[in-house]
Amino acid sequence: MYDYPLYRPPSESNSLIIQATLGCSHNKCSFCSMYKSKKFSIKSLEEIKNDMNHFRKIYEHVEKIFLADGDALIIPTKDLKEILMYAGKLFPECSRITLYGSPKSILLKTHQELEELKALGLSMIYMGVESGSDEVLKDINKGASSEELLNAAVMVKNANILLSVTVIAGIGGRKNSKIHAVKTGELISNMAPDYLGVLSLMAEEETDLYNKIVKKEFQLLSDKEMLIEIKLLIEHINIEETIVFRCNHASNYVSLRGDLPCDKEAMINQIDYHIEHNKLKYEYDRRL
Numbered sequence: 493m494y495d496y497p498l499y500r501p502p503s504e505s506n507s508l509i510i511q512a513t514l515g516c517s518h519n520k521c522s523f524c525s526m527y528k529s530k531k532f533s534i535k536s537l538e539e540i541k542n543d544m545n546h547f548r549k550i551y552e553h554v555e556k557i558f559l560a561d562g563d564a565l566i567i568p569t570k571d572l573k574e575i576l577m578y579a580g581k582l583f584p585e586c587s588r589i590t591l592y593g594s595p596k597s598i599l600l601k602t603h604q605e606l607e608e609l610k611a612l613g614l615s616m617i618y619m620g621v622e623s624g625s626d627e628v629l630k631d632i633n634k635g636a637s638s639e640e641l642l643n644a645a646v647m648v649k650n651a652n653i654l655l656s657v658t659v660i661a662g663i664g665g666r667k668n669s670k671i672h673a674v675k676t677g678e679l680i681s682n683m684a685p686d687y688l689g690v691l692s693l694m695a696e697e698e699t700d701l702y703n704k705i706v707k708k709e710f711q712l713l714s715d716k717e718m719l720i721e722i723k724l725l726i727e728h729i730n731i732e733e734t735i736v737f738r739c740n741h742a743s744n745y746v747s748l749r750g751d752l753p754c755d756k757e758a759m760i761n762q763i764d765y766h767i768e769h770n771k772l773k774y775e776y777d778r779r780l
């Protein structure tokens with residue numbers, strides 16, 4: 493039924509995954525190997541409906557649905573509306589439908605289109621921000637500037653769709669660690685997403701970034717430098733609205749979770765404790 497590899501956000505672990513697209517429409521980020529094996533395509537409405545019919549026969553109760561793969565929001569609005577309508581009829585018990593949306597695919601939609609998708613059950617969009625620094629975004633070939641990322645976030649929020657974003661600690665390397673942390677904190681403050689996940693960079697083979705590391709054109713951060721960067725990032729998130737903050741992915745050296753701004757100081761203190769008491773090294777020694 494699925495075309496592997498298949499990815500979904502950690503918070504969608506109990507969701508029914510409907511693979512509406514294959515791969516990622518961008519597929520050029522220098523650090524990402526997720527969809528290198530796939531040529532991007534959108535499945536036909538018939539195939540998608542057949543998949544849903546198949547799952548309806550298997551599962552009695554479907555609470556949540558995640559539309560995969562990497563950028564299902566790129567599906568033309570007319571078709572996406574039909575998918576949402578069909579899902580709503582077939583799984584009336586489903587309380588939320590979510591998907592990944594690249595900044596480009598969000599900006600291709602109009603405000604009215606996003607509102608229509610919301611009305612048909614699209615509850616949340618996951619967007620990879622990675623960094624708020626334009627220099628870093630260019631280096632990693634994100635395909636979007638910090639301004640475009642912010643505009644995309646504003647569009648999602650204006651349509652009353654929940655916004656969940658991820659950023660990557662260490663993605664600027666040693667050279668851009670500080671600017672990455674500061675600019676990302678500032679961008680997140682302006683976006684005020686509902687959820688923020690901080691991952692730590694894992695260098696994966698078969699990526700352009702890996703080749704840069706091998707050629708010594710990119711220096712990975714040590715555990716200690718990574719924590720210092722995450723602390724700087726949190727220090728630069730200044731907002732009044734609540735952001736559910738998670739830094740508890742398997743890639744993270746220290747697990748942090750809380751709400752910003754109310755848990756900001758406690759999380760900074762937690763990072764300071766680990767920097768002070770753990771024998772963290774300044775030399776990179778575990779991710780390559």
Ligand code: SF4
Pocket residue numbers: 516517518519520521524525526527562594620
């Ligand atoms: S947009 Fe996301 S899935 Fe696509 S290449 Fe970049 S990181 Fe990978």
